[in-house]
Amino acid sequence: MTNPRIDYSSRLPKASWEHVADLLTTARSTNSADLLYKGEDGGVIVRVSPGIVVKSVPRDVTEEAIATRFVKANTTIPVPQIIDINDITSRAISMTECQGVTLGSCIADMTMIDLEYIATQLHDFVVQMQSLPLPKTSSDGHLGSITGGPYNNMLFPEFAPVSCPWTSIKDFYSYWYDILTLSGPDSRPYATEVIQGLPSDSPSVFTHGDLAPRNIMVDPSQRTITAILDWELTGWYPKYWEYCRMRDAGTSIPNSWNSKWDMVVHRVFQREDSQFRVYSRLMTALRGCMAW
Numbered sequence: 001m002t003n004p005r006i007d008y009s010s011r012l013p014k015a016s017w018e019h020v021a022d023l024l025t026t027a028r029s030t031n032s033a034d035l036l037y038k039g040e041d042g043g044v045i046v047r048v049s050p051g052i053v054v055k056s057v058p059r060d061v062t063e064e065a066i067a068t069r070f071v072k073a074n075t076t077i078p079v080p081q082i083i084d085i086n087d088i089t090s091r092a093i094s095m096t097e098c099q100g101v102t103l104g105s106c107i108a109d110m111t112m113i114d115l116e117y118i119a120t121q122l123h124d125f126v127v128q129m130q131s132l133p134l135p136k137t138s139s140d141g142h143l144g145s146i147t148g149g150p151y152n153n154m155l156f157p158e159f160a161p162v163s164c165p166w167t168s169i170k171d172f173y174s175y176w177y178d179i180l181t182l183s184g185p186d187s188r189p190y191a192t193e194v195i196q197g198l199p200s201d202s203p204s205v206f207t208h209g210d211l212a213p214r215n216i217m218v219d220p221s222q223r224t225i226t227a228i229l230d231w232e233l234t235g236w237y238p239k240y241w242e243y244c245r246m247r248d249a250g251t252s253i254p255n256s257w258n259s260k261w262d263m264v265v266h267r268v269f270q271r272e273d274s275q276f277r278v279y280s281r282l283m284t285a286l287r288g289c290m291a292w
Helices: 017-030 062-074 103-109 112-130 169-180 185-196 241-252 255-269 274-289
Strands: 035-038 044-049 052-056 082-085 092-096 204-207 216-219 224-228 235-238
Touching (some): 017 092, 112 241, 185 274, 235 241, 241 274
Antiparallel strands (some): 035 044, 052 092
């Protein structure tokens, strides 16, 4: 199996990163047709040449690039081909443009039969991810990033950085307990209740972490998934985490097709939502003490 690492087979063609910076600035200011995505945080995805896009965000994208290449090398999951990374800022990566449209843009028009096909493919992708072995640096288990180090993504706030990968789910929960109790001793009973509601024994598995409709590219006419995007939250998490994160994605989508997405998630995992209810309480409590 190919280990996670930065190893690019080619570099950004026909354009230096200085020129790309000019293209990004122009696309942001003019909302050109080559501006494919513009986020609230200032992040953009811009087509810089035919078939090539650049993702530029206000955070390090090194682990996303590593994760995308790792998945491409070790699974049959369709992902973009990573071409290059901005070595100066590590906040931009170039990759191949994926065909299709986001599931979020067409799910309302898809039939339940269409979505059964999508769910079957997602189930296979999740099984492949959860079958990947832990990093070789991990002897006793691993809860951490794609590189074998600690989590380093926006789910873990900057004011409470994770200093090392964890070897037990107890360490994982202790981190969230400490954040929930930042307001003082009065918050401890509630924090204890929330944490105790989570599974006490769950294996660590490779997890996308943001399998939301906006990150799933599809060809609606063929009922096929053409790409899975946005691997920046990837890492090894408790096995239930992917399910809960996918269910959580349904809380921020239009009510008109929320039930369709719930059906997809249920078909992928075939489980009840008791774990999600506890996870949802955890996320609600965390959002109450952090500006997420």
